[in-house]
Amino acid sequence: MKKQLLVFCFAIMAVTSLMAQNVIDKEVEKAVKGLAGVVLSPLKITIKEITLDGTNDMTDRFSGVLYDMVRFHAVENSNNLFIVVDETKTIAQRGPNKETKEPSINTISGKYSIIGKNVRVILELKVDDKIRKTTKFEIPVSEIENMGISLIPDNFKTQKEAEKQDKNIAVITGTDKPAKNQNAQTIQIQAWFDSQLGSRVYMHREPLDITVTADKDCYFKILHIDVNNKMKMIYPNSNDKNNYLRANTPRVVFENTNYMIYGPYGAETILICASTEQFQNIERDYISPWIPATADSVRSAIKSGRGDLEPRPITLTQTGEGEARYTFTILKPNDDHRFGRPENLTEFFKNMRSEAEKEGAVLKDHNENSGSGYYLIKDKRVSYRIPSDAPDMIEFAYYNLNSISGGNNVRGQTRGASHSFDIEKPRNITQAIQMVRSGIEGKGGTFNGDEQQGNFKASGIEGQYRVTELVKVTITDKPLLIPNSLIEKEVRNYFGGK
Numbered sequence: 310m311k312k313q314l315l316v317f318c319f320a321i322m323a324v325t326s327l328m329a330q331n332v333i334d335k336e337v338e339k340a341v342k343g344l345a346g347v348v349l350s351p352l353k354i355t356i357k358e359i360t361l362d363g364t365n366d367m368t369d370r371f372s373g374v375l376y377d378m379v380r381f382h383a384v385e386n387s388n389n390l391f392i393v394v395d396e397t398k399t400i401a402q403r404g405p406n407k408e409t410k411e412p413s414i415n416t417i418s419g420k421y422s423i424i425g426k427n428v429r430v431i432l433e434l435k436v437d438d439k440i441r442k443t444t445k446f447e448i449p450v451s452e453i454e455n456m457g458i459s460l461i462p463d464n465f466k467t468q469k470e471a472e473k474q475d476k477n478i479a480v481i482t483g484t485d486k487p488a489k490n491q492n493a494q495t496i497q498i499q500a501w502f503d504s505q506l507g508s509r510v511y512m513h514r515e516p517l518d519i520t521v522t523a524d525k526d527c528y529f530k531i532l533h534i535d536v537n538n539k540m541k542m543i544y545p546n547s548n549d550k551n552n553y554l555r556a557n558t559p560r561v562v563f564e565n566t567n568y569m570i571y572g573p574y575g576a577e578t579i580l581i582c583a584s585t586e587q588f589q590n591i592e593r594d595y596i597s598p599w600i601p602a603t604a605d606s607v608r609s610a611i612k613s614g615r616g617d618l619e620p621r622p623i624t625l626t627q628t629g630e631g632e633a634r635y636t637f638t639i640l641k642p643n644d645d646h647r648f649g650r651p652e653n654l655t656e657f658f659k660n661m662r663s664e665a666e667k668e669g670a671v672l673k674d675h676n677e678n679s680g681s682g683y684y685l686i687k688d689k690r691v692s693y694r695i696p697s698d699a700p701d702m703i704e705f706a707y708y709n710l711n712s713i714s715g716g717n718n719v720r721g722q723t724r725g726a727s728h729s730f731d732i733e734k735p736r737n738i739t740q741a742i743q744m745v746r747s748g749i750e751g752k753g754g755t756f757n758g759d760e761q762q763g764n765f766k767a768s769g770i771e772g773q774y775r776v777t778e779l780v781k782v783t784i785t786d787k788p789l790l791i792p793n794s795l796i797e798k799e800v801r802n803y804f805g806g807k
Contacts, residue, residue, distance in 0.1 A: 347442045640713070681695065
């Protein structure tokens with residue numbers, strides 16, 4: 310009986326392990342297919358390590374499982390677009406008389422990180438040493454535990470224990486204050502970033518995902534310096550005031566409220582500062598506006614707050630002592646437009662969802678209060694928001710995801726959308742046409758027409774008009790997912806109609 314019970318228990322364990330493996334395998338399969346989606350012809354690739362973020366080895370079993378699954382699906386399920394070769398074989402093929410320079414090898418590599426109760430895996434395809442595509446997915450930690458697999462490499466654990474012993478770092482329990490004998494100038498703090506495109510490249514209305522860690526108990530804050538060299542403390546903030554960080558304990562920032570990335574577009578900077586004592590004037594900085602990022606203001610912010618200008622050396626290296634600096638890029642959309650804010654937002658969003666359903670679009674992360682969110686439709690990403698600097702407007706940004714991965718800035722964001730409506734004819738049609746021309750050209754558009762007929766193009770809207778007893782307007786093209794009601798309002802404004 311006991312033997313039967315033991316066999317039964319082993320069978321249950323085996324089934325649970327197999328189910329967990331299937332869950333992971335399906336996610337890996339989708340991720341690899343996503344990478345293959347940007348490849349147009351068969352490509353020789355090498356599968357590189359899939360490692361715990363922050364390490365450079367794959368000695369744990371989970372890394373090995375991921376590696377094997379990625380390699381399998383690259384061979385079997387990539388529609389023959391990936392030709393997997395071993396890096397060692399590629400190098401060995403060079404004869405004694407061949408050039409010894411390392412060949413340019415196309416690779417798939419990856420990192421994984423533990424985010425709360427999930428493990429986030431990011432795979433990266435490099436072609437000619439340039440990132441072509443990234444894909445990511447999350448797996449519950451419980452699924453991996455069901456397989457009896459370790460998430461942390463053994464030598465990583467040993468290294469961390471050795472660091473604690475060598476540096477005599479006190480282990481603090483039951484308190485929210487770091488040890489007083491720690492030296493702020495020797496804190497090593499660093500961060501990891503996650504974005505949909507990878508490599509710290511973000512799109513309009515994408516959350517800035519950051520995970521931080523330090524080798525000592527400390528307080529930390531994050532400064533954002535934008536492309537116009539304006540600076541603001543973005544963490545801690547009024548929604549999340551807890552900026553205490555335990556030693557060697559990764560922490561996800563912005564857990565309570567997302568920090569969204571918008572324009573202006575270009576290269577920007579994140580500066581992370583650490584201190585063994587709470588920063589001075591930290592509460593005042595919660596609500597402080599953006600200020601010029603001068604040498605004095607940056608030094609003051611790093612030290613303790615904007616009122617303290619005590620000179621001291623500033624380390625702005627990738628992983629400095631007490632500070633760490635990272636650059637990231639906000640990618641300019643393929644197309645972007647602003648329209649007048651609809652009077653009834655609820656009705657507007659309802660109409661937009663209706664437009665989206667016709668196109669098979671998937672709504673992501675819609676926030677009714679902020680009037681923002683984004684849609685995914687085939688190879689396109691359409692985000693929208695009501696800008697804080699222009700609350701009477703609504704803003705749209707269009708990304709052609711294929712053009713991003715392929716490097717071609719093709720348009721591809723609009724579609725034919727024949728739609729007709731009438732506008733009451735202005736009393737002075739000559740003056741009205743002049744005003745239309747001025748308004749459209751003032752927005753960077755084009756207008757060709759007279760008092761009888763014409764055509765126009767502005768804010769992604771293309772159309773034509775004909776004047777009879779009424780002004781008859783036909784829209785021939787418009788930005789994707791924009792409801793006809795918003796298009797009509799915009800065009801009526803051109804003509805001064807109702």
